[in-house]
Amino acid sequence: MSEARDALVPAYARQPIEFVRGSGSTLWDVDGLEYLDLQTGLAVNSVGHAHPAVVKAITEQASQLIHVGNLFWTAPMAALAERLVSSSLGGRVHFANSGTEANEAAIKMARKAKRGGTIVSVHRGFHGRTYGSLSATPQEAKQAPFAPLVPGFVAVPPTVESLRSAIDADTAAVILEPIQGESGVYVLDDDVLRAAREACDEHGAALIFDEVQVGLGRTGRLWAYEHAGVVPDLITVAKALGGGLPIGAVVTNERFAEGFEPGDHGSTFAGGPVQAAAGLAVFDVVSDPDLLTRVRAKGDELRAALAELPGVASTRGRGFMLAAELDPSRTEPATDLVGRALREERLVLNATGPTTLRLLPALTITDAELDDALARLARLLDTK
Numbered sequence: 001m002s003e004a005r006d007a008l009v010p011a012y013a014r015q016p017i018e019f020v021r022g023s024g025s026t027l028w029d030v031d032g033l034e035y036l037d038l039q040t041g042l043a044v045n046s047v048g049h050a051h052p053a054v055v056k057a058i059t060e061q062a063s064q065l066i067h068v069g070n071l072f073w074t075a076p077m078a079a080l081a082e083r084l085v086s087s088s089l090g091g092r093v094h095f096a097n098s099g100t101e102a103n104e105a106a107i108k109m110a111r112k113a114k115r116g117g118t119i120v121s122v123h124r125g126f127h128g129r130t131y132g133s134l135s136a137t138p139q140e141a142k143q144a145p146f147a148p149l150v151p152g153f154v155a156v157p158p159t160v161e162s163l164r165s166a167i168d169a170d171t172a173a174v175i176l177e178p179i180q181g182e183s184g185v186y187v188l189d190d191d192v193l194r195a196a197r198e199a200c201d202e203h204g205a206a207l208i209f210d211e212v213q214v215g216l217g218r219t220g221r222l223w224a225y226e227h228a229g230v231v232p233d234l235i236t237v238a239k240a241l242g243g244g245l246p247i248g249a250v251v252t253n254e255r256f257a258e259g260f261e262p263g264d265h266g267s268t269f270a271g272g273p274v275q276a277a278a279g280l281a282v283f284d285v286v287s288d289p290d291l292l293t294r295v296r297a298k299g300d301e302l303r304a305a306l307a308e309l310p311g312v313a314s315t316r317g318r319g320f321m322l323a324a325e326l327d328p329s330r331t332e333p334a335t336d337l338v339g340r341a342l343r344e345e346r347l348v349l350n351a352t353g354p355t356t357l358r359l360l361p362a363l364t365i366t367d368a369e370l371d372d373a374l375a376r377l378a379r380l381l382d383t384k
């Protein structure tokens with residue numbers, strides 16, 4: 001076993017656990033131990049593991065047609081595109097395979113529309129690991145080893161003033177996460193989103209909201225932009241969309257509905273029928289108004305309960321995308337705490353930094369499971 005594992009490039013700090021099965025918010029490892037999942041593969045398994053509708057959609061579609069490529073039509077792709085645009089910006093959809101690829105497509109669309117121009121992103125932003133998205137991800141540790149990056153990217157603090165002064169006639173696009181996920185669940189102010197919208201309108205730039213993590217119900221609204229009422233030109237979406245299968249998408253408004261022509265951009269696997277069939281099943285679950293109402297209410301309760309836990313200094317986030325900032329006097333780094341959570345409490349959690357725990361439960365997690373999660377967290381935080 002360990003020899004087989006040696007065959008992988010060590011690109012991840014993996015936990016020493018091998019999972020073999022999941023159902024809802026429960027995971028089982030190879031030794032049969034049961035875990036409670038508050039990480040959901042980083043906001044991917046939003047409808048839980050092995051959701052019956054997703055499993056059915058995948059197995060039925062796989063038995064019919066797995067791949068035919070983008071030189072033909074398939075029904076699931078068109079149906080999913082229709083659901084995505086009619087629930088949001090009313091334009092069209094261009095499919096990709098991942099979050100970073102959705103952002104690459106959005107950036108290319110914006111540059112093409114402006115015939116060049118700069119891409120403005122903000123500090124603490126995360127948009128992916130391929131060169132365009134990485135160039136919009138102003139984090140020294142992620143960028144520096146891979147320099148030189150793509151030219152024409154600028155990063156500014158996420159404030160009204162700095163966005164207003166950074167966006168000008170030469171700006172092709174501004175790309176923002178309404179809630180910054182990977183850097184630790186920082187909710188951008190409504191004023192900041194509004195200032196970006198106004199400046200983009202003034203200078204004919206595209207406003208791109210990267211909803212790869214926040215979209216599809218995670219915050220208790222189908223789309224995170226709904227909270228502020230600031231409507232972008234392009235939305236990128238990925239993580240939860242395929243129920244675990246790789247799929248991403250750029251959703252456009254009318255202005256960008258013909259943002260690409262044949263030959264401009266493409267991807268062999270993008271929008272394949274199995275991924276899209278899974279996407280349709282996921283979309284049915286996460287667009288249910290009752291589910292969204294519950295995520296808002298339970299998210300508020302969970303955040304309030306987190307704030308009461310021993311050693312939690314503050315909390316951030318919305319719906320089921322929450323961070324607990326640990327008391328800086330705690331000596332145990334959050335990354336160690338995550339390891340101990342797995343070993344001692346069989347709780348699957350994520351740390352975004354040395355003092356920050358991130359909770360991304362399934363939108364379908366039950367009340368009893370949430371109570372159980374809080375009890376496990378309380379025990380965990382109490383001991384050290």
Ligand SMILES: *Cc1c(COP(=O)(O)O)cnc(C)c1O
Binds near residue numbers: 103126181239
């Ligand atoms: C995860 C993430 C990405 C990158 O998605 P991949 O599928 O890993 O390429 C981009 N933007 C945001 C906001 C993300 O959370």
